[in-house]
Every structure is written in C-alpha cells, then in structure tokens.
Amino acid sequence: MNRSMGVGIGNGVAAGALWGVVFLAPAVLMAFDAVQLSAGRYLIYGLVAVALLWPRWKRLAPQLGAAEWRGLVWLSLAGNLVYFLLLATAVQWAGGAAASLIVGLIPVVVTLVGVREEGAVRLAKLAPALLLCLTGVALVGYEALVSEHVATPWRQRVLGLLCAFGALLSWAAYSVGNSRWLQRRPDLSAHDWSLLTGVVTGALALLLVPMAFVFNTAHHDAGAWGLFWVVSAGVAIIASLLGNAFWNRASRLLPLTLTGQMIVFETLFALLYGFGWQRRWPTALELAAIACLVTGVLWCAHAHRTPRAITEHAG
DSSP: OOHHHHHHHHHHHHHHHHHGGGGTHHHHTTTSOHHHHHHHHHHHHHHHHHHHHGGGHHHHGGGOOHHHHHHHHHHHIIIIIHHHHHHHHHHHHHOHHHHHHHHTTHHHHHHHHHTTSTTOOOHHHHHHHHHHHHHHHHHHHHHHHHHOOOOSOHHHHHHHHHHHHHHHHHHHHHHHHHHHHHHHOTTSOHHHHHHHHHHHHHHHHGGGHIIIIISOOOOOOHHHHHHHHHHHHHHIIIIIIIIHHHHHHHHHHSOHHHHHHHTHHHHHHHHHHHHHHHTOOOOHHHHHHHHHHHHHHHHHHHHTOOHHHHHHHHO
C-alpha cells in the first residue's frame, strides 16, 4: 500500500471515529426533537467555522464563484441538515441499532456509484469485500432488532425506518458530490472546503430557529437546556468540524470506491460508543459483525493497491 493511500485510510478511520458520536446525541437528548438537535448542532458549527475562516476570508473569497456557492448549499443540505434531521428522527423513532444498520449501507451505495469512475477497481474484484460488509451490517441489524425494544407505536417505527433510508440516500449523495467537488477544485484545501461547508450550513440552520426554539411548545428546565447545548457543541466540534476535515482529506487521497468503504468505520464506532453508553460488552454475533466489517474494508484496501505497491510491500 503506498503512503498516500495509507494516509487516506488513516484519515477515513479518524473521520469514522469522530462521526460515530452523531448516533449518540439523539439518544442522549431524547427530550428534544430532531429539528432542535439539528438547529443546535449546526448553529454552533457555523459560528466556529466563521471564526476559523475569518483570518483567511479576504484571500479565499475571490476563489469562490456562483457555482461553488451553489455546490456548498447543496452539499450542506445533503450531508448535514437533511441527513441529520432524518438520522435523528430515525434514532428516536426506530432505535439507534436499526438506524445504524440502514445508514451502514452507505459504503455499498457509494461504491456502486464509484465503480463507473475512471480508474476505479472492477466491481467483480470488489464483490467479496462488499459481501463481507453487507454480511456484517446484516448481523448487526439482526442482533439489534431481535434484542432491542423500541418504545414507539408501530407506524412511528415504520416512519423512522423510512427516515433512516432517506438519511442513507442523502449522505451517499453528499459523499459522491463532495468527492467530485474536491477533485474539481484542488486549489482549495480540504480544511477550507470543510469550513466553507460549515459556514453555509450554519446560515441554513438559521431557517430552523423559529420552528426549533421560538414556536416549539415543549418545556425543558435549565439543566436540560444546559445538557442540550453542551452535547450540541460537542457534536458540532467533534463530528462536524474535525470529522469533516478528516473526511475531506481522505476523499482527496482515495478513489471513490475506497472512500465509500471508509464510511463503514462510522457504523463500527457508533456501535462501540453505543455499547459504552449501554454499559455492556458486545455479543458474539456483534463481534462477528465487527470482524466482517473490518475485514471487508481491509480487503477493499488491498484490492486498490497498485502492482508496484504490492511488490514493495512484499519486499
């Protein structure tokens, strides 16, 4: 494996580790709805992004045209606001395990799109790795669905599952679109692109403020609001700011088919954090699922090694 691919995979794993906390926030803040969770997280993300980008704004602004701003609006909606609204609803209505199962299919969707990219590895060569990933996700889903009790009405649970599928499609579209934008504008650093996405997302989050905080009739005491803003700030900085920065670097260094596989680590870390939150060890079936997911990713990474890299590694 060449050095740039190794660095790209390392960044992909780091992004997954940071993004895994996203699945915890809706469970920790069950008293707040998805609109409030999204508004809180992305308002803070936007403020932090503005502060970090401000010193370089005069240099950066002339490099951005109308096409870039339209792209940033679309990516901010698909990868942040719409995705998290749907994901938070899915976690609260259908359960975190079911949501992570469905969203865990993102690598398969992204990889299937990426096989038509120039220089992509043939689907037949990736099939065993994809099968292992699917097997891992299926095992996780089966174990979670048979052991988890979701205290919501049947119709609400079905809607939650539909929201999870919506989140899957939304983030898959973001992953493909973001990768292509980074390739289109190599003169813009991955970090600056992430911060620009944060600025636009924060601006769009302002549209949620009336529904989230002004006209929302749910009552919360000072302690609940304190926890809400602490968790929102944590998710904004850990997942949105740092996680996106690692992801953009991975997207620039890796082919789209392998970038898709890296998203598996979000599911893996979400499950590990979930075990910690529930204060239990994974079951034998869950351990088997984790083994399938990790093996599938490593197999896919092996499939992307050039003949020269394989020779160097073997030597």
